[in-house]
Amino acid sequence: MTSVPRVASLLVGCAAGFSGDRTDAARPVVDTLIRLGGPAVLIFETLAERTLALAQLARQRDPESGYEPLLDEMLRPVLADCLAHRIPIVGNFGAANPPAAARRVRAMAAELGLRMPVVAVVGGDALTSPEQRGLLAQTLADEGPAIEDGTIACANVYLGAEGIADGLRQGADVVVTGRVADPSLTVGPALAHFGWALDDWDRLAGATMAGHLLECGAQVCGGYYADPGFKDVPDLATVGFPIARIEADGSCTVFKADRTGGCVDEHTVKEQLLYELHDPSAYLTPDVVADIGEATVLQVGPDEVRLSGVRGHARPEALKANVFFANGWLAEGEISYAGPGAEARARLAADVLRARLADRRDRQGPLRVDLIGVTSVLGDDAGDALAVQPVGDARDVRLRVAANHADRAGAERLTREVTALYTCGPAGGGGVRVNVRPRLGLRSCLFPRALATATVTLS
Numbered sequence: 001m002t003s004v005p006r007v008a009s010l011l012v013g014c015a016a017g018f019s020g021d022r023t024d025a026a027r028p029v030v031d032t033l034i035r036l037g038g039p040a041v042l043i044f045e046t047l048a049e050r051t052l053a054l055a056q057l058a059r060q061r062d063p064e065s066g067y068e069p070l071l072d073e074m075l076r077p078v079l080a081d082c083l084a085h086r087i088p089i090v091g092n093f094g095a096a097n098p099p100a101a102a103r104r105v106r107a108m109a110a111e112l113g114l115r116m117p118v119v120a121v122v123g124g125d126a127l128t129s130p131e132q133r134g135l136l137a138q139t140l141a142d143e144g145p146a147i148e149d150g151t152i153a154c155a156n157v158y159l160g161a162e163g164i165a166d167g168l169r170q171g172a173d174v175v176v177t178g179r180v181a182d183p184s185l186t187v188g189p190a191l192a193h194f195g196w197a198l199d200d201w202d203r204l205a206g207a208t209m210a211g212h213l214l215e216c217g218a219q220v221c222g223g224y225y226a227d228p229g230f231k232d233v234p235d236l237a238t239v240g241f242p243i244a245r246i247e248a249d250g251s252c253t254v255f256k257a258d259r260t261g262g263c264v265d266e267h268t269v270k271e272q273l274l275y276e277l278h279d280p281s282a283y284l285t286p287d288v289v290a291d292i293g294e295a296t297v298l299q300v301g302p303d304e305v306r307l308s309g310v311r312g313h314a315r316p317e318a319l320k321a322n323v324f325f326a327n328g329w330l331a332e333g334e335i336s337y338a339g340p341g342a343e344a345r346a347r348l349a350a351d352v353l354r355a356r357l358a359d360r361r362d363r364q365g366p367l368r369v370d371l372i373g374v375t376s377v378l379g380d381d382a383g384d385a386l387a388v389q390p391v392g393d394a395r396d397v398r399l400r401v402a403a404n405h406a407d408r409a410g411a412e413r414l415t416r417e418v419t420a421l422y423t424c425g426p427a428g429g430g431g432v433r434v435n436v437r438p439r440l441g442l443r444s445c446l447f448p449r450a451l452a453t454a455t456v457t458l459s
Helices: 026-036 051-061 071-075 079-084 098-111 130-143 162-169 184-194 201-214 217-221 266-274 342-356 384-388 408-424
Strands: 010-014 040-044 089-091 119-123 152-157 174-177 242-246 252-256 289-291 296-301 304-308 311-313 318-338 363-372 396-405 430-448 455-458
Touching: 010 026, 010 184, 010 201, 026 040, 026 079, 026 242, 040 184, 051 152, 051 318, 051 430, 071 098, 079 098, 089 184, 098 119, 098 174, 119 162, 130 152, 130 318, 130 430, 162 174, 162 184, 162 455, 184 201, 184 242, 201 217, 201 242, 201 252, 201 266, 201 289, 201 304, 201 311, 217 242, 217 266, 266 296, 266 304, 318 342, 318 363, 318 408, 342 363, 342 396, 342 408, 363 384, 396 408, 408 430
Parallel strands: 010 040, 040 089, 089 174, 119 174
Antiparallel strands: 010 242, 119 455, 152 318, 242 252, 252 304, 289 311, 296 304, 318 396, 318 430, 363 396
């Protein structure tokens, strides 16, 4: 590890863990950052795997759409204070349309009567050029069924932290990205603040794991951790969102915003550290391969936990790419049964639907049947688990059926059959809800780093 001049620690607060997260989370986080003083950054992580593809479909309908739909609700309450206290905002809320999100941020500032923020847009994640698409097509064809380019909704690589750091170095008040790796939202500000080299693997790995602790929002503060009687969490209704104090050596201390519920302890931190890690000794990101095999997690105060000892290895030569493509129509239908014999009646209704829909040649895959309240959470599209489970005496059961169809007409046939259960039996069904929507398929592959570089544009 190379030596780095002593620099003040950096506070990074997280105010969103996914698209649709609570929009009141930023206020306590920003208030805490202001109270603590010193260099600070506010991040918003709003992209799950499929969020970007759905945003791309929204952009196709409206060229000024395609970014985080809750952007105003998230930023408006804190934009003035962030600008006044020089707390940069970094978020992947640009989704499929970062330039439009940047325009919206500047318009928001104008509406609020604020100074006009410098907004950096990080691009380069979308794979749209003929060269990129050609290589993608070849790679996917080598690994599985080919995907026709005309059916692709979007193809994006996970960029790293360099573009974010570059935008901050150029004085950006707000950095808007599309697809970047979740921890890179934290690594970028750390790179800009501490001046680390891009091959300072241990420090980058430490910041990466700090970002990993922050990226799911309230999860590390006890949200997703809570399990009554086993893992009790105080005042979950006001669960806090996390802040990390990152040091120049890459270590960090995680705590939660002032006057919020939840808890931060060794257990919540360890759960989040292991979240989505296939190999704790080799967590692959665009910035570094992080290794927590010898890391130390230590409670250092009430709701304060220190993470140190993270090691890093050279970053991968390739980037992960997600390719979303049109994949038919998903039809869903639900109906409830209650009282004596409810489970038996729900099973009979499922049998009726199987018989009525047995001849659907346009169906892609099986008709999925779930009895919500009995069995519904398994990866069991074929229905094997339900078939071998004896009929129970559940008195409150909701039947859900779903299937993928090549065309909309076939999907709508399923929804009509579910609706017909009202009077075609069995007895006592109610509360029918049906839905038909286009379905996106997902294929992932590796893509050469050299052919997908980040771009930074300031406005």
